[in-house]
Amino acid sequence: MVLCHDEIDAVNDMQNLVAAPSLRVTTVQQSSHTTLLLCSAYNFYPQQIQMTWLQNGEEVTSDVISTDVLSDGNIYYQIHSYLEHKPKPGEQISCMVEHVSLSEPLVQVWDPHPPRPLTERVKIAVGTFFLVVGLTALVVGIIKNKKRTAALCTVMHENLVAAPSLRVTTVQQSSHTTLLLCSAYNFYPQQIQMTWLQNGEEVTSDVISTDVLSDGNMYYQIHSYLEHKPKPGEQISCMVEHVSLSEPLVQVWVYFHCFDTGGVLLRVNIGALYLQSKVYRIGQLYMISKHSHEQSERGEGVEVVQNEPFEDPEHGEGQFTEKRIYLNNKLPSWARAVVPRIFYVTEKAWNYYPYTITEYTCSFLPKFSIHIETKYEDNKGTNDHIFGSEPREEETEVCVVDIAYDEVPERHYKESEDLRHFKSKKTERGLLPEGWMDTQDPIMCSYKLVTVKFEVWGLQTRVEQFVHKVIRDVLLLGHRQAFAWIDEWIDMTMEEVREYERATQEATNQKIGSFPPAISITETALPINVRNGPNSAPSTPLSTEAPDFLSVPKERPRKKSAPETLTLPDPGRRDSIFKLPSFFSWNSSPQPE
Known part of the structure; x- marks a missing residue:
C-alpha cells in the first residue's frame, strides 16, 4: 500500500x-x-x-x-x-x-404511521439547494487541491473494467414462499443493471434491491432480493448487464420440492455420475472412509468403535457401526467456553442398504439427538411417498444442492474437486456446465428424513444457528468428493472397498491418538448378548432425559431463530427439524454383499 x-x-x-x-x-x-x-x-x-x-x-x-x-x-x-x-x-x-x-x-x-411528508415542491426546493451547495463546495475543493494532489498521488482508471461475479442463493422464509438473493461482486465501473427473470420474462413485483455499494477499494457490489412462491417446472434466474460483458450474465436458480410428515425430506440428485445406487454405494463407502481420515487430526476427528455385520428382525442383514466424533476445537468460540475439553458426538448407524438409519447423541448435551432415515432409489427425486408419507402443502420445503456451482467453504476447497473443471479419465464423466441440473438426467436420488431434538435453555438459539450454518457444507462436500474421487473407486469391488475401509479406520484411529478402548471390526455377526450395539435399529427418534436445570422452562417460550440460509420450523414443537450438520460424519457403511 x-x-x-x-x-x-x-x-x-x-x-x-x-x-x-x-x-x-x-x-x-x-x-x-x-x-x-x-x-x-x-x-x-x-x-x-x-x-x-x-x-x-x-x-x-x-x-x-x-x-x-x-x-x-x-x-x-x-x-x-x-x-x-x-x-x-x-x-x-x-x-x-x-x-x-x-x-x-x-x-x-418503527412508526407504522409516520408523519405526513413534505410536499413535493418543498422537497425539490430543499434538495436543489443542497445539491447546488454541495456541487459548489466540490468544485472549489477540486480546484484548490488539484495541483498538490496530482504531484503526490495519481490514479488512472479510465480504461479499466472488471466483470462482475454473480451468485444466486436461497433464504427459506416459510413453507410457502422462498426469499432469493442475487449478488454481483467485484465489478468496475459502478454502473450496472440487475434483473430478475421468470421463464425469461422480467419480474418487477416483490423485488428489493440495494444501491451499488463500494467494497472500500475500487470495486463495487450490489444485491437484490426476490420473494417467490416456487412452482414446478418454472425457471427463475438473475441477469446482470455491465459494460465489461459482451452479453448479459445469467445465473439460473434451480427448484426442487420436498415433502415430509414431521421431518425434512431432503432430496439430493447425484445422477450426474450416471450410476445406479448399487454401484454408488461403493463410492459412498470410499468417500466416507477417506474423508474421515483427511478430517482427523491429533486429538480430534472420527474414532471407529465398532463396525460389524448385524441382523435385524425387521430389516434383515446389515452393518452396525458406532463412531465417536471428537470436535472440541472445531466448535465456535462461544461453545468452546462451556463444553468440556474432551467433547464428542456418538454416531450409531444401522445400514440395510438401500435403507439406513443413523442416530447422533452428544456427550455434553443429553437433550440433543438427531435421527436420520435414508433411502436410495434409482430415480430423479420423483417419489413423494418414499417414507410412506402423504405430501401436504403446509409442510413443503424447497431444497437445493448444486454439487458443482454451490460455494464450498474456503477451508475445504480443492481445485482437484472443483466439478466445474473436473473430468474423469476412466469414465470421461464431467465437466459439469452451468445449469447442469436442468440439462442432465439424474437416475439416482438419496432421500433423507431428518428429525432433531434439542432442549437446552440459553444455548438453544446459537446451537440451532450453528447447525443450520453447516448443514449444506457436509452434503455439498461429500457428494462433490464422491464425484471427484470416482477414478479412485470406480474399479473397486465390494470386498476391496471393505478392505480399504478397515485399513483406513485403523490408520485414522492411530492418527487421532489414544482414546478409550479400541476398535472392534468383525467379519461375522456377534451374538446379541456380547455386542454393544442395540438389539435392533430404532424405528423412532431417540428420547433422552436430562437434568432439570438443562430443560427449557415451561413458562418461558422458546425463541425462533433463522439464519440466512433456512427458516426454522416452529420451535414450540419438541421435534425441531434440521439436516445433517457438517461436524457429523456421513451415514456409515452400506451392508456387504
Whole structure:
C-alpha cells in the first residue's frame, strides 16, 4: 500500500477515531398481511457493531436477514438488516445498535404511521439547494487541491473494467414462499443493471434491491432480493448487464420440492455420475472412509468403535457401526467456553442398504439427538411417498444442492474437486456446465428424513444457528468428493472397498491418538448378548432425559431463530427439524454383499 505524504497524519489520527452510527428504520410493504422492515446504520467507525431487532423489548431472531458490515469507500461503514413482520395492534417494533462510540444502545422505534411528508415542491426546493451547495463546495475543493494532489498521488482508471461475479442463493422464509438473493461482486465501473427473470420474462413485483455499494477499494457490489412462491417446472434466474460483458450474465436458480410428515425430506440428485445406487454405494463407502481420515487430526476427528455385520428382525442383514466424533476445537468460540475439553458426538448407524438409519447423541448435551432415515432409489427425486408419507402443502420445503456451482467453504476447497473443471479419465464423466441440473438426467436420488431434538435453555438459539450454518457444507462436500474421487473407486469391488475401509479406520484411529478402548471390526455377526450395539435399529427418534436445570422452562417460550440460509420450523414443537450438520460424519457403511 502506498500513502501520500499528507495522508500519513490522517492515518495516525484514525487510531483514536470513533464515529457514532446514524440509525434509520424504513418500511417496504410486501403484501396486505406482512411488511418488510429495513434497519440501516450509517457512517460509523470502527466497523464492529451489533444490530438487533426488538419486539416489545424482546429480541427477534426469526425472519431476519442481515448484510455484512459494508465499507462506504472511505473510512466509514454501514450495515443493513431486514425483518419480515406481520404487524399487530399495540405492539412496538424497534431496531437497536450497540457500538463502541455509544454510551448506551441506540434504539429507533418503527412508526407504522409516520408523519405526513413534505410536499413535493418543498422537497425539490430543499434538495436543489443542497445539491447546488454541495456541487459548489466540490468544485472549489477540486480546484484548490488539484495541483498538490496530482504531484503526490495519481490514479488512472479510465480504461479499466472488471466483470462482475454473480451468485444466486436461497433464504427459506416459510413453507410457502422462498426469499432469493442475487449478488454481483467485484465489478468496475459502478454502473450496472440487475434483473430478475421468470421463464425469461422480467419480474418487477416483490423485488428489493440495494444501491451499488463500494467494497472500500475500487470495486463495487450490489444485491437484490426476490420473494417467490416456487412452482414446478418454472425457471427463475438473475441477469446482470455491465459494460465489461459482451452479453448479459445469467445465473439460473434451480427448484426442487420436498415433502415430509414431521421431518425434512431432503432430496439430493447425484445422477450426474450416471450410476445406479448399487454401484454408488461403493463410492459412498470410499468417500466416507477417506474423508474421515483427511478430517482427523491429533486429538480430534472420527474414532471407529465398532463396525460389524448385524441382523435385524425387521430389516434383515446389515452393518452396525458406532463412531465417536471428537470436535472440541472445531466448535465456535462461544461453545468452546462451556463444553468440556474432551467433547464428542456418538454416531450409531444401522445400514440395510438401500435403507439406513443413523442416530447422533452428544456427550455434553443429553437433550440433543438427531435421527436420520435414508433411502436410495434409482430415480430423479420423483417419489413423494418414499417414507410412506402423504405430501401436504403446509409442510413443503424447497431444497437445493448444486454439487458443482454451490460455494464450498474456503477451508475445504480443492481445485482437484472443483466439478466445474473436473473430468474423469476412466469414465470421461464431467465437466459439469452451468445449469447442469436442468440439462442432465439424474437416475439416482438419496432421500433423507431428518428429525432433531434439542432442549437446552440459553444455548438453544446459537446451537440451532450453528447447525443450520453447516448443514449444506457436509452434503455439498461429500457428494462433490464422491464425484471427484470416482477414478479412485470406480474399479473397486465390494470386498476391496471393505478392505480399504478397515485399513483406513485403523490408520485414522492411530492418527487421532489414544482414546478409550479400541476398535472392534468383525467379519461375522456377534451374538446379541456380547455386542454393544442395540438389539435392533430404532424405528423412532431417540428420547433422552436430562437434568432439570438443562430443560427449557415451561413458562418461558422458546425463541425462533433463522439464519440466512433456512427458516426454522416452529420451535414450540419438541421435534425441531434440521439436516445433517457438517461436524457429523456421513451415514456409515452400506451392508456387504
